[in-house]
Amino acid sequence: MPVSLVRSIAGALVGCGFVLGSPGASEAEVQECVVAISLHGVSVRFEPAEQEVLGLIYRAEIGSSPAVPLNGELMPLLSHEPFTHGGYVRLTDPTAAQPVTYGFGLNIPPFEDRNANGLHDFFETAMAVERRSSKGAALDPVAGESGLSATWLRAAGEAGGLCFLRFEALGIELAHPFRLVEYHGRIAYTNTATSQFTGWLTAADRLSGAGTLEGSVEVLRIGPEALDLKRGTVTNGTGATLAFQLEQPLQRLGIHYVGFLVFDDGWPATPEPDFADFVLIISDPRDANGNGVPDISEPVRPEPARLSVSARDGTVWLTLEGTVGFTYAIETTSVLGSAWVQETVVVMKRSPETVRLPAPWSGGYWRAVAE
Ligand SMILES: [Ca+2]
Numbered sequence: 001m002p003v004s005l006v007r008s009i010a011g012a013l014v015g016c017g018f019v020l021g022s023p024g025a026s027e028a029e030v031q032e033c034v035v036a037i038s039l040h041g042v043s044v045r046f047e048p049a050e051q052e053v054l055g056l057i058y059r060a061e062i063g064s065s066p067a068v069p070l071n072g073e074l075m076p077l078l079s080h081e082p083f084t085h086g087g088y089v090r091l092t093d094p095t096a097a098q099p100v101t102y103g104f105g106l107n108i109p110p111f112e113d114r115n116a117n118g119l120h121d122f123f124e125t126a127m128a129v130e131r132r133s134s135k136g137a138a139l140d141p142v143a144g145e146s147g148l149s150a151t152w153l154r155a156a157g158e159a160g161g162l163c164f165l166r167f168e169a170l171g172i173e174l175a176h177p178f179r180l181v182e183y184h185g186r187i188a189y190t191n192t193a194t195s196q197f198t199g200w201l202t203a204a205d206r207l208s209g210a211g212t213l214e215g216s217v218e219v220l221r222i223g224p225e226a227l228d229l230k231r232g233t234v235t236n237g238t239g240a241t242l243a244f245q246l247e248q249p250l251q252r253l254g255i256h257y258v259g260f261l262v263f264d265d266g267w268p269a270t271p272e273p274d275f276a277d278f279v280l281i282i283s284d285p286r287d288a289n290g291n292g293v294p295d296i297s298e299p300v301r302p303e304p305a306r307l308s309v310s311a312r313d314g315t316v317w318l319t320l321e322g323t324v325g326f327t328y329a330i331e332t333t334s335v336l337g338s339a340w341v342q343e344t345v346v347v348m349k350r351s352p353e354t355v356r357l358p359a360p361w362s363g364g365y366w367r368a369v370a371e
């Protein structure tokens, strides 16, 4: 079990309790629920570094924009790029007339997932980075492309580590302190008999000091294997509004739902959009009905079905609206008051579902009963 989740459970961040619905609204029972979340930035925050060589001081700053001062972001690159990350480096070479800024690409260490939560351990403060190496390339506007190599170190439980960045052409190595941005928190929601619910997200980055996030989130259940979040906003500790959206619905991996969340600008303190890309993990160890599907994917009970019927070319088509993930039995009778007979069973993969009833038929009544 991931360390981050154990910590969340110990802090009583996961739970669910039954309460009665308010009179008049519904007699259905509803559940007040809490699930743990974590947001792991896939940008790395670099601090400037200096190195003395033969009495001369070399200095390097890194950022995702060449604007001075550089914003410190080592940003993720698109998948077709030769390196996982990149940005600009502004190098102060004491033998040159002035600082020079050039682009570079740099891999982070190869993927490993020792705690099996779907997230590269490099981006998890709970997991150590034990002297891992990676390669890159710098595009010096004068000298052309030259090699970069990096050695990464970070202790488990720490957001901060060191990246020893070696510029092959210059023969110098600079020790950049780096930090991960990682928020931990919760989504509290009222579970109802619907495929969509509104939750309240609160999260804080206590290790690297990125602050807090809170706001309303609209969650859509897509069967038992996925969750989607509508585009929305959260507010940080300074009152700035951060708009976000998911790249794809979160996919389930055991008790975790994992996917990419992108902010329009994840660091409003700088004018340019930066620190935008995060991995979102929603973790829910609760499974009240023991079917192997976490409770967050399951409404407290299914909605009553809504049926409509059409017939053409000797075939009856039923359109069934209900709660995704639940099973409805389609029953029929020719005369109201006589026994209902089960015609078929529909597992709702989407709503509405269309059901073709087998011929022959001679008219009658149908109903859908949630199971
Ligand atoms: Ca992991």
Ligand SMILES: [Ca+2]
Pocket: 265, 266, 267, 268, 269, 270, 271, 272, 273, 274
């Ligand atoms: Ca910004």
